[in-house]
Amino acid sequence: MDTLPKKASFWDEQRETISITDLKSLQLIKLRESVRFAAGYSIFYAQRKKLSPRDSNFNSLEEFSEKIPFTTKEDLLQSALYENLCVPKKDLVEVHSSSGTSAKPVYSFLTKQDIQRSSEYLVRTWYMQGIREESFFAMMASYGLFSAGLLNHYAIQQIKSFIIPIGGSSILKTLSILRELSVDSCAAVASYYPYLVAMAKQNNVNLSELQLRHIIAGGEPFSENQRQYVERELNATMYDQYGICEINTGLAGECEEKNGLHILADYVYPEIVDPTSGKVLGEDQEGELVLTTFYKQASPLLRYRTGDMTSISYALCPCGRTMPKISRIKRRVADTLFYKGINIEKPYITKLMEDLRDYLNPYMWQIELNTEAGRDFALLKIVLEQGAEADALAHIAAYLQKNLDFKLEARTFTAEELAAMGNSKLKNFLDNRNR
Numbered sequence: 001m002d003t004l005p006k007k008a009s010f011w012d013e014q015r016e017t018i019s020i021t022d023l024k025s026l027q028l029i030k031l032r033e034s035v036r037f038a039a040g041y042s043i044f045y046a047q048r049k050k051l052s053p054r055d056s057n058f059n060s061l062e063e064f065s066e067k068i069p070f071t072t073k074e075d076l077l078q079s080a081l082y083e084n085l086c087v088p089k090k091d092l093v094e095v096h097s098s099s100g101t102s103a104k105p106v107y108s109f110l111t112k113q114d115i116q117r118s119s120e121y122l123v124r125t126w127y128m129q130g131i132r133e134e135s136f137f138a139m140m141a142s143y144g145l146f147s148a149g150l151l152n153h154y155a156i157q158q159i160k161s162f163i164i165p166i167g168g169s170s171i172l173k174t175l176s177i178l179r180e181l182s183v184d185s186c187a188a189v190a191s192y193y194p195y196l197v198a199m200a201k202q203n204n205v206n207l208s209e210l211q212l213r214h215i216i217a218g219g220e221p222f223s224e225n226q227r228q229y230v231e232r233e234l235n236a237t238m239y240d241q242y243g244i245c246e247i248n249t250g251l252a253g254e255c256e257e258k259n260g261l262h263i264l265a266d267y268v269y270p271e272i273v274d275p276t277s278g279k280v281l282g283e284d285q286e287g288e289l290v291l292t293t294f295y296k297q298a299s300p301l302l303r304y305r306t307g308d309m310t311s312i313s314y315a316l317c318p319c320g321r322t323m324p325k326i327s328r329i330k331r332r333v334a335d336t337l338f339y340k341g342i343n344i345e346k347p348y349i350t351k352l353m354e355d356l357r358d359y360l361n362p363y364m365w366q367i368e369l370n371t372e373a374g375r376d377f378a379l380l381k382i383v384l385e386q387g388a389e390a391d392a393l394a395h396i397a398a399y400l401q402k403n404l405d406f407k408l409e410a411r412t413f414t415a416e417e418l419a420a421m422g423n424s425k426l427k428n429f430l431d432n433r434n435r
Contacts (some may be wrong), residue, residue: 009256009319011127011159015266016321020314023322024061027269030294031064032056038300041086044079045302065271065280070290071304073098076106076246084299087111092298096147098245098343106246108147109298115154117295118248121267122155125253128262128321129239130214131185135161138178140188141219143167146341147249148218152187155250161185171199182211189219189341193230193238194374212236216253218243219341221329223433229374240328244306247291252326257318260325267294270326271303272312286311289326307343337429339369339378340406346428352403353382359392360384367408368430376433378408381417 010016018026035058039051046052049069058064076084085092093112097105110118131137137156143149149167156163164181166174175196177183188196193215200207212234217227218241227238242261243249251268252261263270271290272281281287289306310326317325337344344367353362364383369376380400384392397410 009128010321011124016124016128016323018266018322020322023265026266028061028064030266031061031269031292032058034292034294034300035064035068035302037086038302042084042300044075044084048075048079048083049302051302061269062280065303068303070278071301073106073246073305073307081107084301085109086300087297094150095145096151096245097145105145107299108246108248111297114295114297115151117267118151119155119158121264121295122152122248122250123158124264125241125250125262126152126156126216127159128255128319129216129241129253130237131156131159131161133160135159135185135214136164136181136183137161138164138166138174138181138183138186140174140186140192141167141341147245148187148189148243148341151249171196172203175200175203175205178212179205179209184211185214185216186212187216187218187241190217190222190226190240191220191340191376193217193234194226194371194376197230197233198373198375207233208235210234214239216241218249220338226374233374242308242326242329244291244308246304247293247296247301251291255317255319255321259317260313260327262317262321262323263312263326265324268292269294270312270324272310273305275309281311284311284313286327289329337367337369337431339376342405344404344429349428352400356396356399358385359388359396364413366413366428366430369433371433378406380408380410381413382410384412 035051036053036056038045039055040053055067058067082089091111092109094110094115096108139149139153141148141152143165153163153165164177164183166177169177178186197207213236215230215234215236215238217238231238239254240261241250242252244251247268252263254261269292272285272287273279273290274281275288286309289308289310291304291306292302293300308329310329312324312326314324316322349367350362353360353365356362361383366381368379368381370379380397382396393410397408401407
């Protein structure tokens with residue numbers, strides 16, 4: 001498999017090899033600007049978080065963490081639509097949103113400058129992961145409200161690569177385009193690659209005819225076993241990438257060393273905190289990732305709790321970059337499942353089940369995630385109401401697919417499964433993918 005030549009792996013060597021001392025000085029300056037801006041123009045931060053521009057008068061990174069409160073997804077969900085907007089609506093040019101598996105999606109508004117800044121920084125992640133001017137690149141992520149498609153597309157355009165916006169195509173059409181256009185690089189959510197392999201084999205598509213060299217996986221955690229399987233089947237190098245829609249996609253990615261994800265720490269400020277106490281943790285200690293935006297005009301975020309568990313290291317990477325690395329995301333703080341790039345939140349599933357109360361018992365359900373032949377799939381187990389229509393399972397599955405944006409199978413609990421529950425608490429989420 002191909003690896004990146006180290007001499008050619010920098011898009012902006014000066015920024016990517018900045019000294020840690022200079023990086024932290026820059027971060028302090030940018031944090032003051034961010035707090036002053038958000039406190040001065042955001043109703044959300046001025047009224048809900050009680051911040052004023054003078055709260056930007058901190059003298060260290062530690063003082064910033066002590067002085068500025070956290071922002072949570074719940075804060076944003078409880079606020080009015082434009083409460084955190086810091087520019088006139090006429091200055092907005094684009095919007096993206098979170099997956100919407102909570103009561104409502106969280107919108108991320110963008111100005112022209114926001115997109116320009118986004119592209120300026122995200123391009124470094126893509127170049128680091130092998131995308132070049134001569135690349136034939138297929139973007140297989142969605143081009144809808146999901147930020148991964150368009151925002152990464154804009155960034156990759158800076159490299160002048162040939163980009164094929166393949167997201168949303170059928171699997172057979174995707175395989176055909178990959179082969180016919182000699183695609184050498186692509187990006188998708190992590191679970192898409194085993195699916196691609198399985199469908200290729202099922203349809204007698206010869207994977208050796210593909211010319212993939214660099215494949216980027218984001219949107220959800222994946223195991224090293226899954227990486228090795230995909231690399232072996234597609235004969236390509238697979239890189240992990242991290243982003244979060246509320247802030248931006250492509251914020252961090254693996255270099256050729258594959259021992260952590262370099263985070264764009266001159267574009268966002270990363271902290272690791274204890275998920276319970278909120279105390280800032282030291283280097284190499286696992287906790288919840290907290291991010292603050294530096295260059296976001298429309299909807300900046302201060303100390304945003306991502307819910308993702310990781311650690312951070314400032315050790316010099318053999319690739320030569322000094323940007324700190326976060327460890328690969330393996331789990332989240334909240335009681336959620338992460339599947340197909342979507343956070344499946346229990347309260348939202350409960351609401352959907354209550355909508356289906358004519359067909360099922362809305363309080364007896366379980367979503368189980370499994371892996372079979374390298375492909376992830378979701379199974380919903382339920383208890384049907386007496387007298388439910390013969391096609392109830394199909395109706396339930398279709399309704400959930402419409403509201404969750406992914407396919408799942410539905411079946412009733414077996415008598416043995418119900419008996420085994422006894423008086424024990426029903427576990428609504430079962431993730432068997434890493435077993």
